[in-house]
Amino acid sequence: MAKRSIVPFGPQHPVLPEPVHLDLILEDETVVGAVPSIGFIHRGLEKLVEKKDYKQYVYIAERVCGICSVGHGIGYCEAVEKVMDVEVPTRADYLRTIWMELSRLHSHLLWLGLLADAMGFESLFMDSWRIREKILDMFEKTTGSRLILSVVCVGGVLKDVDSGMLNEILRVTEELKKEMKPVIDTFLNDYTVQSRLKGLGVMTRDQAVSAGAVGPMLRGSGEPYDVRALGYAAYKDLTFEPVTAQAGDAYARCEVRLKEILQSLDLLREAIEKIPEGPISVPVKGNPSGEYFMRIEQPRGEAIYYVKGNGTKFLDRFRLRTPTTSNIPPMVDMLKGCQMADVPVLILTIDPCVSCTER
């Protein structure tokens, strides 16, 4: 039997944007086991819900994470609205959807850049992030902020987007479609990328489901589960079909995200064409009482927002189960049997977002 050794990986590692630590158990160069440990950036934001009132907490929910921020705001507000039986105006629903899809675009482009960087493909990394910058500029124009938008409130949204800005978003989506072409071509067809990703970290459909994978991890293994199909916000009016890939390897997960970028561009166009005129928020009076499990599709997968109110303006409990929390166990399963040199790329394929996970 080969000699076993334990190699610490992280919390500071060139491929990791955020700290997560893994103890890799190696047999020669092959990984036979991994023990993840988190807890470097735990801030206890869930507990803060007892100190800040439920309208104020929107701003804290948004600050759980910089990249998934838009979704956290929307998910929390939708959960509170369900508890309080608030009907959000249709225009607000559409605006939420537009911002959500823009955020999916920027999150996936960020991930593509990181993946290219993990493979050592520097110019592709720069190109992905250059394209992403246009979306951040769109955020800044429409909301005033580049990442943490703070435009969602319980009962609707705070800022309206006029038709000039909507047309500009449309123009940017057209531009992106053109600029994404060489990037998508490289990620899908390039020999270097394929030899780095194909057949790596294969997970079958059953494995993915039983390990509790979500998002592109689950869809990359062929399970067409995407919460947007449930039709929260404005998705009920848009044509939507979950994107899947069958192979279940790192390449398939990359393919799912690339196709989701194109799908988001289409959804944006459709939403902007269909957006109705009208009010953007309704006044909310009273305090939440009751509980609800809300699920929405974040760029990284399904996220759960649990809200329990007790009739006062302070909530009893807010629970946020982020996609990465669910994706860590499948990642550990996936690492078994791979080569030490592939570990960084494999960790990146789950798109880890550690500050979300620890809250």
Place this chain on the structure above:
Amino acid sequence: MEKTKVFTYAGTALKNLFRRPTTIGYPFQPVDYPERMRGHIEIQIEDCICCGLCMRSCPSSALKVDRQAGTWAIDRFDCVQCGYCVSVCPKKCLTMNKGYTAPETEKTWETFKKPEQPKTETAAAGGKPVMDPEKCVYCTLCAKKCPQGALTVDRKEKIWKLDSEACVACGLCASACPKKAIEMKG
């Protein structure tokens, strides 16, 4: 649809060699901030009534309002630029403006002091609302406008009740009243 190519990116990479840079030469070339940019908070201190609503709403406790001294203070490095204070301010004297706070070596509080005002004006904005039962039609408009939810109005029972602890004396009820039945003098 899937194929294997080599030098897929070479064309783009070559083009990038001869293209003008995407970045700008900051700080020599100034940044063009969009209209809505949330950079920092400014206050129109003359309009401020020191109600303290912004202080209580701030998620990061970056604001301090002293009613007695008539001051409004902000720790710009604690502020997260969420804009909640701007949306709750009953007098709309807070605004979010372009441009970021310049970096410093330590956190400091920036204090604004309300200028002394002639007596006649303070009388209008000072004190809690008092309702004149002869004029009131119990339309509940004042209760709807109250940012603190301090007013309870019942049309059937003809009740107009003020929670004077919650009241911040902003005067919104008085200005909203269609019958001019509310006076800020209590």
Place this chain on the structure above:
Amino acid sequence: MEDRNEIRKITMAQFFPYIVRMKEENWRLVQICAVSVDDGKGYEMSYTFCNDPDYHMITLRVELGEGEEIASITQIYPCAFIQENEAAELFGVKINHINVDYQNKLYRIDVAAPFRKKG
């Protein structure tokens, strides 16, 4: 699509058979949530499962009294280990036999059970 999202209250005796049945029917574990009730004396544990093809989501709710313990479901759903460790560490829920028990070292915090309500 209709959002089927229900909460089922179950007793401690029903708990394990239910989880086994969920596993047999290939439900995906979505989340585990602990809530501190009765001023920190008891807990509400919610185990959420989802049937992916029809998006049906069921939450099993078990109530724990003062000092009551619950068995870990990592024997059936190995992927539950992170969320069970989290509940044990932040809320002080007594969960037995977690496979890969972090012994309150998941979040590297000094205070014991910081999320439990103090009575």
